[in-house]
Amino acid sequence: MDRRSLIKKGAVAAGALVAANSATKVSLVHASEKRFRWRMVTSWPPAFPILQTGVEEFAKRVGELTQGRLTIQVYAGGELVPPLGVFDAVSSGSVQCGHSAAYYWAGKCNAAQWFTSIPFGLDAQGMNAWFYDGNGLKLWEEVYSKFNLVPRPAGNTGVQMGGWFNKKIEKMSDFKGLKMRIPGIGGKVIAKAGGAVTLLPAGEIYTSLERGVIDATEWIGPFHDMRMGFYKVAKYYYGPGWHEPGSTLELIMNKKAYDELPPELKAALDTAAAELNVKMLSEFEAKNAMALQELKKDKRVQILRFPDNVLEGLRKLSEETIKEIAAKDPMSKKVNDDFQKFKKMLAPWNRLTEKAYYDFML
Numbered sequence: 012m013d014r015r016s017l018i019k020k021g022a023v024a025a026g027a028l029v030a031a032n033s034a035t036k037v038s039l040v041h042a043s044e045k046r047f048r049w050r051m052v053t054s055w056p057p058a059f060p061i062l063q064t065g066v067e068e069f070a071k072r073v074g075e076l077t078q079g080r081l082t083i084q085v086y087a088g089g090e091l092v093p094p095l096g097v098f099d100a101v102s103s104g105s106v107q108c109g110h111s112a113a114y115y116w117a118g119k120c121n122a123a124q125w126f127t128s129i130p131f132g133l134d135a136q137g138m139n140a141w142f143y144d145g146n147g148l149k150l151w152e153e154v155y156s157k158f159n160l161v162p163r164p165a166g167n168t169g170v171q172m173g174g175w176f177n178k179k180i181e182k183m184s185d186f187k188g189l190k191m192r193i194p195g196i197g198g199k200v201i202a203k204a205g206g207a208v209t210l211l212p213a214g215e216i217y218t219s220l221e222r223g224v225i226d227a228t229e230w231i232g233p234f235h236d237m238r239m240g241f242y243k244v245a246k247y248y249y250g251p252g253w254h255e256p257g258s259t260l261e262l263i264m265n266k267k268a269y270d271e272l273p274p275e276l277k278a279a280l281d282t283a284a285a286e287l288n289v290k291m292l293s294e295f296e297a298k299n300a301m302a303l304q305e306l307k308k309d310k311r312v313q314i315l316r317f318p319d320n321v322l323e324g325l326r327k328l329s330e331e332t333i334k335e336i337a338a339k340d341p342m343s344k345k346v347n348d349d350f351q352k353f354k355k356m357l358a359p360w361n362r363l364t365e366k367a368y369y370d371f372m373l
């Protein structure tokens with residue numbers, strides 16, 4: 012290349028650089044002028060550990076990542092709308108976003124249940140694989156689009172516990188007549204097994220268990236369950252939580268509010284949601300493990316694993332129940348078909364790796 016063409020090339024490149032710089036400057040100045048103030052409602056009590064505290068951390072992170080261009084004011088359940096009013100408040104646009112769990116909306120949207128957890132469904136790692144690298148998030152967006160909502164996975168409880176019982180569960184017939192507080196699809200399965208399922212608000216579970224109004228209850232895992240004091244009023248603590256093997260929490264955003272944001276603010280929200288998804292699961296794992304250690308010291312409590320014949324029986328009833336629920340509408344069937352296909356694909360891989368490894372690691 013001769014000197015003249017080098018100079019010419021350099022001039023062109025410099026010109027392009029100047030043009031690019033001024034374009035960037037213009038767009039940066041323009042974009043940074045616009046600021047957004049969002050309100051966020053949740054289904055969790057004020058200061059509720061891991062869930063509400065995690066959401067508050069998320070809001071702070073969004074502020075940091077956007078250098079204050081998008082700020083989110085968080086309201087706990089009941090502060091602005093009732094805990095189970097989150098879906099409607101965000102859908103209608105009266106607030107811009109919310110944090111909750113999709114299975115709470117089963118009455119409005121049957122297909123939503125697969126995006127939290129279904130009995131004998133995927134664990135947290137499997138749910139994330141389905142969302143981020145399978146069709147999970149695409150399907151979730153499709154299901155929620157008619158409600159003007161944009162969903163993102165935003166937390167996971169990990170495998171929950173099976174619950175607190177005042178009698179031993181050694182065979183399927185032990186569920187006959189058992190008065191148990193267990194919501195959702197898990198409740199339908201226990202009812203199928205002959206149990207008398209009741210739905211009690213959180214504040215009434217302890218006293219009901221103590222007075223024998225119920226014989227059993229599920230809640231979350233050792234960390235939250237200990238705070239509820241169930242170990243004082245129930246003798247047997249069973250695992251695993253076959254009914255909630257990887258309950259995903261959701262960030263829901265009003266579609267119009269989300270679409271109004273410039274791409275870099277959307278990216279900040281998506282990034283903060285993914286971060287929350289990891290952090291919440293990590294906190295559940297660590298705190299549950301620590302709480303289990305504590306619980307093991309309590310002589311009043313027996314920590315047990317459901318026998319294989321019980322888990323097999325529950326799985327059979329769960330498959331029946333899920334088929335019935337999936338048949339309610341075409342969208343639910345579409346989601347379930349994809350979920351089951353993904354689970355079937357993961358299973359041989361998980362059996363060869365995680366499952367085999369756990370048997371020797373632990």
Ligand code: CA
Pocket residue numbers: 171229230231255
């Ligand atoms: Ca639960």
